[in-house]
Every structure is written in C-alpha cells, then in structure tokens.
Amino acid sequence: MSRSSSTFKEGYNRALDMIGSGGVDWELPTEVALAKKWSVSRTTVRSILQGLQDVGIITWSGRSKTVLRKPRKAEYFPADETESVAEKLPSLFMEHIFAGELTPGTTLRETELAKAFGVSSTAVREFLIRFSRFGLIEKKPNRHWVLNGFTRDFAEELFAVRAMFERTAFAAFLAAGKDTHQRVIDLREEHEMILADITRNYVLFPRLDEKFHRTWIDAFGNRFVRDFFELISLVFHYHYRWNKRDELERNHHAVIQHLAIISALEAGDADAADRAMNLHLTHARETLLSSATWDGST
Incomplete structure (x- = not known):
C-alpha cells in the first residue's frame, strides 16, 4: 500500500486517534484486530505500523507493538488528503467546467470525464445523476449529458437556500467551541499567501473558498446540507458563465472578509464572527448577481 494513497492516510489518522486516546507503554492489538479497527487491509496495517515506527510513535517487533508516545497534531494528514478520488469528484468536475469555460449546450460524456478524473464511469454517472x-x-434521451442554462431566478432561489443552510451551520460551528474554531483559524496562512500577491494568486481563491466554507458545513454533519453544498460550490465558485471582468477584485474582497471571520474566531468573539459571516454572505449574493452573465444577456 502506497503511503501517498488516501486509504493509507485515512487509516494512519485513525491509528493516531486510537493511540492518542490511550497512554504510553501499552501494546497495540493484533494486525487482524487493527485492520478491523482502522477499516483497512492487513497490508495497509503493516504500512501504517511501519510509518508509526519511523516517527518514533511505536516500536514494532514481530507481534509486539508498543506505544512510546502520543501523536502530535502536526503528524495528522490534512482532511483533503484523506479523501478518495471519488469523494473529490465535485471539485474535479467544477475545475473541469471552470478551466474549459464550457457553455450551455456543451456535451458531457461519462467515459471522457471518467478518464480525465481517474475514476470509473459508474462513479461519474452517479455524480451527474445527483446534480x-x-x-x-x-441527460437527453438516448444521448449524452449536457450543460443547461443558468438563470437569474435560479440563482436567487439557490442563494436563499444557501444563506439559510450556511447561517444554521455556522451558528452550530460557533457554539462548538475553540477546538472546532481552530479548523478555520488554521486556514489563515493560506489566505495571507493569496493576499500577499493577489494579482497572481487570486486564481487560487476558489478552491480555498470552498475549503473555508466546507469547514462548518462538514462540522454540521447533515448529509442533505453537505450534498447541497456541492451544488453551491459549482455555481458560486466555478460556474462556466462567470464573468471574469472583475474576478481579481471580487476575490480580493472575499479574502479580506474571510480573514475578518478568522480574526474574530482567534479573539474568541463569536458575535463579531457572526457579523463578519453575515457581511460575507451579503457580499457573496451581490457578487453573484452583478458578475454572472445570464441567459439572454450579452
């Protein structure tokens, strides 16, 4: 099992959780038990054990697997590296549309998308059906998939639902406490990197924006909200009708608004974070309606 695979990384993080919940100088169970506990194969268990030994978390000799120390936070793989390719399909699809500047009526072939994304045609088909x-x-009868038009009414309705879901999820996120808030605070460095050279790095913002908002969406733990957020990302961050005219300015403002939320969380000021979030959503709606090119317009 390659240590670069998402399966290994997810299993490794589970191993760190298990070890971190105990003390030191205790023995890990058998490889069979660990495979079941970490939801991986025995081959992957051995790779994980070797990785743990390499960094001095355990010592491993034959059947003996002794815990030497607890893991540190920095030793965990980040969440975006533990996702399978299938789980990354929404982002891959968004970037495909964004990079290709595809227009309404463009044909989408499952086999071509599957090859481009490195997944099965079945995974692509299930994803497209959901969208x-x-x-x-x-899906046209006896034909391939096609992209349809994007109307202003559609955007208005979509944003109303987005605001409802995001405000609910963000309120739960604020109530969860400092440990949960740290997940957003940890994104400060990426925002500051974009801001430091905004004229070149603004194109990196859509992916970071998705990661930023997904933090409290995922923490909310509602499968319907999470599923809806995939569509939100498609429309608001990667949509093929997006007017590029003022993209740098839009992204610049959004980065600053994100940093205002982060600063409020760092200060432990939930009310300020909530106000900054509401301002950000208001700006996002105005941005969508003023920047998108609607069907029937030029």
Whole structure:
C-alpha cells in the first residue's frame, strides 16, 4: 500500500486517534484486530505500523507493538488528503467546467470525464445523476449529458437556500467551541499567501473558498446540507458563465472578509464572527448577481 494513497492516510489518522486516546507503554492489538479497527487491509496495517515506527510513535517487533508516545497534531494528514478520488469528484468536475469555460449546450460524456478524473464511469454517472435534479445538468434521451442554462431566478432561489443552510451551520460551528474554531483559524496562512500577491494568486481563491466554507458545513454533519453544498460550490465558485471582468477584485474582497471571520474566531468573539459571516454572505449574493452573465444577456 502506497503511503501517498488516501486509504493509507485515512487509516494512519485513525491509528493516531486510537493511540492518542490511550497512554504510553501499552501494546497495540493484533494486525487482524487493527485492520478491523482502522477499516483497512492487513497490508495497509503493516504500512501504517511501519510509518508509526519511523516517527518514533511505536516500536514494532514481530507481534509486539508498543506505544512510546502520543501523536502530535502536526503528524495528522490534512482532511483533503484523506479523501478518495471519488469523494473529490465535485471539485474535479467544477475545475473541469471552470478551466474549459464550457457553455450551455456543451456535451458531457461519462467515459471522457471518467478518464480525465481517474475514476470509473459508474462513479461519474452517479455524480451527474445527483446534480441533474437541480436542472444545471440534463441527460437527453438516448444521448449524452449536457450543460443547461443558468438563470437569474435560479440563482436567487439557490442563494436563499444557501444563506439559510450556511447561517444554521455556522451558528452550530460557533457554539462548538475553540477546538472546532481552530479548523478555520488554521486556514489563515493560506489566505495571507493569496493576499500577499493577489494579482497572481487570486486564481487560487476558489478552491480555498470552498475549503473555508466546507469547514462548518462538514462540522454540521447533515448529509442533505453537505450534498447541497456541492451544488453551491459549482455555481458560486466555478460556474462556466462567470464573468471574469472583475474576478481579481471580487476575490480580493472575499479574502479580506474571510480573514475578518478568522480574526474574530482567534479573539474568541463569536458575535463579531457572526457579523463578519453575515457581511460575507451579503457580499457573496451581490457578487453573484452583478458578475454572472445570464441567459439572454450579452
């Protein structure tokens, strides 16, 4: 099992959780038990054990696997590295549309997308079926998938639902406490990197924006909200009709707004964070309506 695979990294993080919940100088169970505990194969268990030994968390000799110390936070793989390719399909699809500047009526072939993303045609088909219920993607009878138009009414309705979901999820996130807030605070460095050279780095913002908002969406733990957020990302961050005219300025403002939320969380000021979040959502709505090119307009 390659240590670069998402399966290894996810299993490794589970191993760190298990070791961190105990003390030191205790023995890990058998490889069979660990495989079940970490939801990986015995081959992957051995790779994980070797990785733990390499960094001095355990000592491993034959059946003896002794814990030497607890893991540190920095030794965990980040969440975006533990996702499988199938789990990354929404982002891969968004970037495909964004980079290709695809227009309404463009044909989408499952086999071509599967090859481009490195997944099975079945995974692509299931993904497209989920998106099709929103009307942006449609399967024509006896034909391939196509991209449909994007209307102002659609955007207004979509944003109303986005605001409702995000405010609910963010309120729960604020109530969760400092340990949960740290997940957003940890994104400060990426924001400051973009801001330091905004004229070149502004194109990196859509992916960071998705990661930023997904933090409290995922923490909320509601599968329906999480599923809806995939569509939100498609429309608000990667949509093929996005007007590039003022993209740098839009992204610049959004980075600053994100940093205001981060600063409020760092200060432990939940009310300020909530106000900054509401300001950000208001700006996002104005940005969408003023920057998108609507069907029937030029």
